[in-house]
Amino acid sequence: MTRFILHAWVRFLAMAAVLSVLHAKAQPAPMSRGESRSVFGYDTTKDFLAFDPQYLEKRRQYTGELRELQLELARQTAAGRATPCSRQIFLEARWLSYSAQWQRIERRLHDLREMLARPADPADARDQVEVDGSYDHCSEAWFLKLDSTLEELEDRASRGEGPKYPLQLLDRINSPEKLRSYLDSILVSDIRHTGIDNRFELNIAITAIERLIQGELGDVYPFDPRLKQALLEYEDEYWQNPETGYWGTWYKQENGELRKTSDLSVTFHIISYRHNNLKRVPEMINTTLAFKDLEYPYGWLEEGKKSNHHNYAVVRLFRICWPSMSEDQRELARTEMRQMIKFCLTETLNADGSFKLMDEDTVGSSYMFPVELLDETGYFRKSRRFWTDESLPGSMEVAKRVAAKIQLAGLTDTESRKALRRLQDAQREARRRSVAGALEIVVLIGIGYLTIRFFRRRREPVLPN
Known part of the structure; x- marks a missing residue:
């Protein structure tokens, strides 16, 4: 009965979203984060309070401290300091802020405060670590080391560089049994007993695992040949929600039942590297449209407002699902993408070429996500404009x-460099189109000239010998 109700609710909200645009009806006020979780997600607050009755007060304290350090990190980065180690510590502290592991949070905040007080981050902070093959010197959690390694592999590959040492940190998942065991260990969050919400780790880890096993970064590690099929079977046959088409964290509730969520970010990361072998695409697009006015990660909004980060994920879903969408759904998507572009350019882009630091973590991500959004919509590149002519x-x-602005600020982090590569790709395509257009004009002029000469010669009288 629960699955039937959810399926009906998804279809109702998706149809309502389409009709609201087609008939220009006024939209109701967005639901709160807690209300949205009652439909597609889960509100973890009561579970954290069961683990620690002082959870709200402590979390408020530590997230406040983290926010101050985040702004200081952003200030130093914008001033030209390379912050790879500081960023790694910050992201670990941010992950821990989704838990009630107070001693660990306090220690990492202390580490970050100390690092930012130094004149510079360690000079070797982006070098590969010989012992495990990672590119992370300052995180402690395995999945964060994996994330840093993925970013460095991508950045170095763009310059024709590969790893110097074997990526031994991937040994942990290099068999179908090891992979399933790891994913099982983070898929279900039992917050009442652990004080940890696994969603952050699940999202980061599946992104790296998907990209590496699917070969998106090339042959960087000798994976077990059975691993790709094992990953697909886990995702399609065990994890994916058949009613929503989405993936997300499963939460163990007080009564022992599991609440299976439909997470925009987790789903975005999985489908981005699955290419054309997706299942339940109609359900996926219905869900995407159904929760457009709900709160992230179970909707598009961040505290009731648009977000370049989340909009980028939505546009990627539109691109991949476009062949399966109805014309009404496509029209809604077109309307939304026009609004996303306008929001990005008029409300987040600064006059100097930088972007406002909104719901992004770092200065680098404040460039990367808006640029990725504009590139994904085809704003920069006509070749990627799948939704309009x-x-x-x-x-x-x-x-x-x-x-x-990126170059003037001297930003060298992996996210800023990725944004810069996208922009340079766009400029190269524009130059090619300009040259091609000029050549086309020259060819047309030449054809016209030869045609005129041909007909003129035909009209000229033939003189007798």
């Missing part, structure tokens, strides 16, 4: 301005 003027001026 209309022109989007001004894109190259924006691309040049943002690229110039």
